[in-house]
Amino acid sequence: MEIKKAAMAGTLESSDAQVTVEPGDNGIDLSIESSVIHQFGRQIKATVLETLSRLEVTDAKVTVVDKGALDCTLKARVECAVYRSNDITENLPWGGVIR
Amino acid sequence: MINAVGREIPEEILKITGKEPYQGAKAKDNYEFTRGAAKIHAMVDPARSKVVESIRGALEKCGIKDGMTISFHHHFREGDYVVNMVMEEIHKMGIKDLSICATSLGKAHDPIVPMIEDGTVTSIRSSGVRGKIGEAISSGKLKNLAIMCSHGGRVRAVESGEVHIDIAFIGAPSADEYGNLKANGGKSNCGVLSYAMADAQYADKVVAITDTLVPFPNVPASISMTNVDYVVVVDEIGNPAKIATGAAKPTTDMRKLRMADYCTQFVINTPYFKNGFSYQTGVGGASIASTISLAQEMEKRGIRMGFGVGGLTTPMCDLLERGLVDVLVDTQDFDLGAVESIQKHPDRHIEISASEYANPFNKGAYVNKLDFVILAALEVDINFNCNVVVGSDGVITGAQGGHPDTAAGAKCTIVIAPLLQGRIPAVCTNVTTVTTPGETVDVIITDYGIAINPKRQDLVECMKNTKLPIRTIEELRDMAYAIVGEPDPVQFGDRVVGIIEGRDGTIMDVVREIKPYEFKD
Numbered sequence: 092m093e094i095k096k097a098a099m100a101g102t103l104e105s106s107d108a109q110v111t112v113e114p115g116d117n118g119i120d121l122s123i124e125s126s127v128i129h130q131f132g133r134q135i136k137a138t139v140l141e142t143l144s145r146l147e148v149t150d151a152k153v154t155v156v157d158k159g160a161l162d163c164t165l166k167a168r169v170e171c172a173v174y175r176s177n178d179i180t181e182n183l184p185w186g187g188v189i190r
Numbered sequence: 191m192i193n194a195v196g197r198e199i200p201e202e203i204l205k206i207t208g209k210e211p212y213q214g215a216k217a218k219d220n221y222e223f224t225r226g227a228a229k230i231h232a233m234v235d236p237a238r239s240k241v242v243e244s245i246r247g248a249l250e251k252c253g254i255k256d257g258m259t260i261s262f263h264h265h266f267r268e269g270d271y272v273v274n275m276v277m278e279e280i281h282k283m284g285i286k287d288l289s290i291c292a293t294s295l296g297k298a299h300d301p302i303v304p305m306i307e308d309g310t311v312t313s314i315r316s317s318g319v320r321g322k323i324g325e326a327i328s329s330g331k332l333k334n335l336a337i338m339c340s341h342g343g344r345v346r347a348v349e350s351g352e353v354h355i356d357i358a359f360i361g362a363p364s365a366d367e368y369g370n371l372k373a374n375g376g377k378s379n380c381g382v383l384s385y386a387m388a389d390a391q392y393a394d395k396v397v398a399i400t401d402t403l404v405p406f407p408n409v410p411a412s413i414s415m416t417n418v419d420y421v422v423v424v425d426e427i428g429n430p431a432k433i434a435t436g437a438a439k440p441t442t443d444m445r446k447l448r449m450a451d452y453c454t455q456f457v458i459n460t461p462y463f464k465n466g467f468s469y470q471t472g473v474g475g476a477s478i479a480s481t482i483s484l485a486q487e488m489e490k491r492g493i494r495m496g497f498g499v500g501g502l503t504t505p506m507c508d509l510l511e512r513g514l515v516d517v518l519v520d521t522q523d524f525d526l527g528a529v530e531s532i533q534k535h536p537d538r539h540i541e542i543s544a545s546e547y548a549n550p551f552n553k554g555a556y557v558n559k560l561d562f563v564i565l566a567a568l569e570v571d572i573n574f575n576c577n578v579v580v581g582s583d584g585v586i587t588g589a590q591g592g593h594p595d596t597a598a599g600a601k602c603t604i605v606i607a608p609l610l611q612g613r614i615p616a617v618c619t620n621v622t623t624v625t626t627p628g629e630t631v632d633v634i635i636t637d638y639g640i641a642i643n644p645k646r647q648d649l650v651e652c653m654k655n656t657k658l659p660i661r662t663i664e665e666l667r668d669m670a671y672a673i674v675g676e677p678d679p680v681q682f683g684d685r686v687v688g689i690i691e692g693r694d695g696t697i698m699d700v701v702r703e704i705k706p707y708e709f710k711d
Contacts, residue, residue: 105612106612106613126583126612127582127612127613127614128583128707129582129583129584129678129680129681129707130582130613130614130677130678130679130680131613131674131675131677131678132678132707132709133678133709133710134675134678136709158612159612159613159614160613161613161673161674162675
C-alpha cells in the first residue's frame with residue numbers, strides 16, 4: 092500500500108503505542124522510542140517491519156512511540172495508521188492482510 | 191571472579207573496594223572482628239552550650255573539610271529537608287570530595303545532583319537511590335563507586351568500622367538543648383529514629399537538627415544526649431504530609447487481591463502458622479491486602495502473632511489494636527497510623543535500632559527470629575535471585591532496604607510480584623542485577639501461580655493438599671514470555687558505576703553505566 096498522507100493510530104497510554112505514518116519515497120524510515128526499548132527494542136522493530144511488509148508498504152516515514160505495548164497491539168496500531176492514511180476505515184480486510 | 195550467585199565481579203572492583211565476592215548466605219557465620227569506635231570530645235564544663243545558631247555554625251564547629259564522610263537517616267522519607275539543607279551549606283563552603291553515607295536517598299534529594307557533578311560529593315553509600323541521583327550514578331557522574339547496601343549491611347559497615355562517619359546529621363522531630371532526641375513530640379513526627387542510632391554512637395561528631403526545641407529532659411529519648419555534640423534549631427526539618435502519609439486505601443486491583451489471597455493461603459498451610467508466629471511485610475498493595483486477609487484467618491482460627499517487625503503500616507498496627515499480636519518491633523513508620531500507634535502503645539509497640547533489626551554482624555538480630563517475611567521485587571529469576579534496585583531500563587531506581595536481611599533471616603521468605611508489569615516480565619531467566627540471593631528466597635507468588643524453591647521440598651509437601659496453583663519457576667517464566675516475548679538483556683556500557691553489597695559486606699553484583707540503546711543490524 093502507498094502512504095498517501097500522514098495518519099496516526101494509538102495513544103500514549105501505558106501498554107499502548109502511538110504509530111504515525113507519513114509519505115516517503117526512499118524505503119522505510121523507521122524511528123522507535125520505547126519505555127521498554129532495552130528489553131524489547133529488537134522485537135518492536137521486527138513486529139513493525141513485518142506488519143508494514145505484510146501490508147506491502149515499501150516507502151514511508153514511520154514513527155513509533157511505544158509505552159510497553161504487546162506485539163498484537165503494535166500490529167493493530169500500524170495497520171490502523173496505514174489504512175487511515177488511505178482513508179479506509181470500513182470494509183477492512185479482516186482475515187486477509189489483517190490477521 | 192564468579193561469585194556464589196553466578197555473577198562476574200571484575201578483579202579490578204575487588205581490588206579497589208578491598209572486598210570479597212559473595213560466598214553464600216551463611217559464609218560469614220561466627221565471623222570475628224573488633225568493633226569500630228568514635229572519637230569523643232568530652233563535655234566536662236556544665237556551662238558550655240550545645241546549641242548552635244545555624245547549620246553553617248555547626249559545620250564549622252565540627253571542622254568539616256574535604257574528603258570527610260557524613261551521614262543522614264531517611265525517616266522523613268520523601269518529606270526530608272535535612273539532607274538538602276546541610277548539603278546546600280556544605281556546597282556554599284566549597285567543601286569537596288565528600289562521601290555521603292545515608293540510610294537511604296530519595297527523589298526529595300534531587301538537588302544533590304549538581305553537587306555530584308561538581309565534585310562536592312564523590313562517594314555515596316546508601317540502601318538505594320531514586321529519582322535523579324539514581325540517573326546521575328547510572329550515567330557515570332559520581333566519581334567513585336556507589337555502594338548500595340541493605341539496612342543490615344549499612345549498620346554492619348558502620349559498627350564494624352568499615353565506614354567511619356566523621357559527622358552524623360540527625361533530623362529530630364523534637365530535641366532538648368542538650369541533645370535528647372525523640373521521633374515524636376514535634377511538627378514533623380516520624381515515629382522512630384532507628385536508622386540514626388548507630389550513627390549517633392559511631393560518628394565522631396553528631397549534629398542534631400530539629401524544628402521543635404522542648405524543655406530538658408526530652409525523655410524517653412530515642413537518641414541520648416550522651417552521643418550528641420551540637421543542636422541546631424531550624425524552621426522546618428521536613429514536610430509532615432510527605433513524612434507520614436495517610437494510610438493507603440486497601441487495593442481493589444483484582445490481581446493484587448488474588449496474590450494476597452494466595453499468600454494468605456500459603457502462609458496458613460505452613461507449619462510456622464501457629465500461636466506466637468512472627469511476621470514482617472512491606473508497603474505494597476498486595477502485601478497490605480495479605481496482612482488484612484491474614485488477620486481474618488487469625489481471628490477465625492484463634493491464632494495470635496507473637497511479634498510483628500517493621501517498616502510498619504496501619505494494617506500491621508491494627509493487629510495490635512485488635513489484640514492479634516503481642517508486640518510490634520519498629521524501625522520505620524510508613525504512615526500516620528503507625529506514627530500514632532507507637533505513641534499510643536509504648537508498652538507493646540517498641541522502637542528498635544537498625545542493628546537490632548537486621549545487622550548480620552552483631553550477636554543476633556530480629557530478622558533471624560522471623561517466621562515469615564512478605565516481600566516484593568522488580569524481577570525474580572529462575573534461580574530465585576531477586577532484583578529490587580535496578581530498573582528494566584538499567585537505571586538505579588530502588589533500594590535494598592531490609593529485603594536481603596529479612597530474606598536471609600526468615601524461615602519462610604515469600605516474594606509477591608505480578609507476573610507482568612506492562613510488558614516487563616517479573617519472572618525471567620536472569621535478573622538484571624542480583625540484590626537478594628535465591629538461596630534465601632523460598633516462594634514466589636504471582637497472579638498466574640506460585641513457585642516454591644526446589645530446595646524447600648518441605649514447603650512443596652505442605653502445599654500438596656491445597657488448591658493453590660503451584661508451578662515451577664520455569665513454568666511461570668514461560669507463561670510470561672508467551673505473552674510478552676523473551677526480553678533481551680539490558681545493554682550496559684563497560685564502566686562499573688556501583689556495587690550491590692551483600693549484607694555481610696561482600697560483593698553480590700556490580701551495576702554498570704547505562705548507554706543509549708542500539709539496534710544491532
